[in-house]
Amino acid sequence: MTIAARFVAAPLALIFFALPAYAFDTKARAAYVLDQTTGTILMDKNAHEPLPPASMSKLMTLYVAFEAIRDGRLTLDERLPVSSHAMSYGGSTMFLDTQDQVRVEDLLRGIIVLSGNDACAVIAEALSPDGTEPGFARYMTQRAEQMGLENSTFMNSNGWPQAGHRMSVRDLAVLARHLIEDFPEFYPLFAETQFEFDGRAPSNINNRNPLLNMGIGADGLKTGHTNEAGYGLVGSAKQGDRRVIFVISGLDSERARAEEAGAIVNWSFRQFAEKTVAKAGEPIAEAEVWMGREQTVSLVAPDDLEILLPVLSSGPLTAEVVYRGPIEAPIEQGQQLAELVITPEELPEVRLPLVAEHAVPYGGFLVKVRTAAELLLARFTQGPAEQT
Structure with missing residues (x-):
């Protein structure tokens, strides 16, 4: 029966x-705050809206590169050629030229610390299914969907302004969590405050992440800025046993980005605490x-x-x-x-x-x-x- x-x-x-925490009234156009330790979403403002991510989308290029290294398709000491296409990028660059053969490790640091648009293109062309940056962007879009990124479409490898290149702040937070959890061996690179490559760009050696020197446990990940996107940041900080991941986008200045990011970290750790519901057994x-x-x-x-x-x-x-x-x-x-x-x-x-x-x-x-x-x-x- x-x-x-x-x-x-x-x-x-x-x-x-428990009482509700004091709400954080962010100035960002979109924001998402995740307590990684418990998986609790602390803030969600326009978090699923596809927006221009600027250089924050370089995190997807880095994730694909880390996968290639883990799978043996790329090595840190391998030297990659620089194409005329990669060299043509402006904005933040490593000042690469077509005579260079650049170590993969230097390219990774150039992307993370210097936000090198040219370095992203070099990695993209090396890993692209068809050898082109657009082909790599199509692969990134497919890979992002497999990872649970629901509102991400890539048109290039570095976030250079281009129609259709979009990510939501929620997707950026999910991607940041993957980077932290899937590649702990590479994650310390995001906390590096300076990187000098071959003495070429003495004015571009500092990491743009404003939180790294604040003494609040921040150790990553990536800033971004274009006129269309405004100022944004994918950040993470760890205090004690707790880690918080957050994304803000659409602020109007570097100063506003730094102040907003610092305030979010402070709010996340001071207004919330872990409590035990039940003991094992x-x-x-x-x-x-x-x-x-x-x-x-x-x-x-x-x-x-x-x-x-x-x-x-x-x-x-x-x-x-x-x-x-x-x-x-x-x-x-x-x-x-x-x-x-x-x-x-x-x-x-x-x-x-x-x-x-x-x-x-x-x-x-x-x-x-x-x-x-x-x-x-x-x-x-x-x-x-x-x-x-």
């Missing part, structure tokens, strides 16, 4: 309190079991469950345990059966896994008899079905 699954939501009172609720040797099983936390909450506190925070059941036996110890769903004010819903405290084997013949008797009794007490 089968039984239709039903949706169960059990209310649960938690032992801590701590029972949270009971779930009903179908055809098992036991009729219920305890739901426990698989690890210490932590969420990010506003620091200020007042009223109680409540949650629900949600599962579809009764859950059919057999059940394995540690099998995920439910979720603890918490919805703090002014923050997105948080869903945390709950697992079976112990195994529940299939009940056998006696349980079948008991279950059949319970179903017959339930039908008897409910009376005959109404005629329609």
Whole structure:
């Protein structure tokens, strides 16, 4: 006999309190702030709108280059030629010319620290499926979609103003998270404050990221500016065990960008803190079991469950345990059966896994008899079905 699954939501009172954090009224046209440690979105302003990303889109070129190095298609000591097309770029450059054969490591530093448009084009032509920068841009667009970047279309490798070259600030934050988590061996490059290449550009040796020298834990990632895009920044900072990733776009000056970025980092760390919902192995609720040797099983936390909450506190925070059941036996110890769903004010819903405290084997013949008797009794007490 089968039984239709039903949706169960059990209310649960938690032992801590929370108020909404003071809202941050950013001046940026678009902004996105992510607490990487817990995955909590702290700010979302026009975050999915495709916008001109300027040099911030160089992060995608870097990601593809890091993948090529990891896969053995490129090496740090390999020297790449400079085409006349790459040399033709203006703006921020490494002042490369067609006589150069440049080490990949120098090109990466030239992109990260110096924002070299020419360096991006050299990397692009080396890795492009058809040897051209437009071909590389098409590949970047495809790769971005595979990574979950939902509003990103690339027309070139460096963010040079071009119709259709767009990224959302949410996509830039997702990309930044990938760079940090997927390539920890390369991420320290983003904290370098200076890079001198062959003595060619003494006026262009400093990293433009204004946060790196503020002593607030900032260690990346990339600034951007064009007349159309305004001033923007993909930033990340780590204080203690927490890391915050943020993106701002559309500010009207370097000073406004620096002030806004510093204020966002300060707000993110001071107005929010991690709090423990449950300790590993701590029972949270009971779930009903179908055809098992036991009729219920305890739901426990698989690890210490932590969420990010506003620091200020007042009223109680409540949650629900949600599962579809009764859950059919057999059940394995540690099998995920439910979720603890918490919805703090002014923050997105948080869903945390709950697992079976112990195994529940299939009940056998006696349980079948008991279950059949319970179903017959339930039908008897409910009376005959109404005629329609």
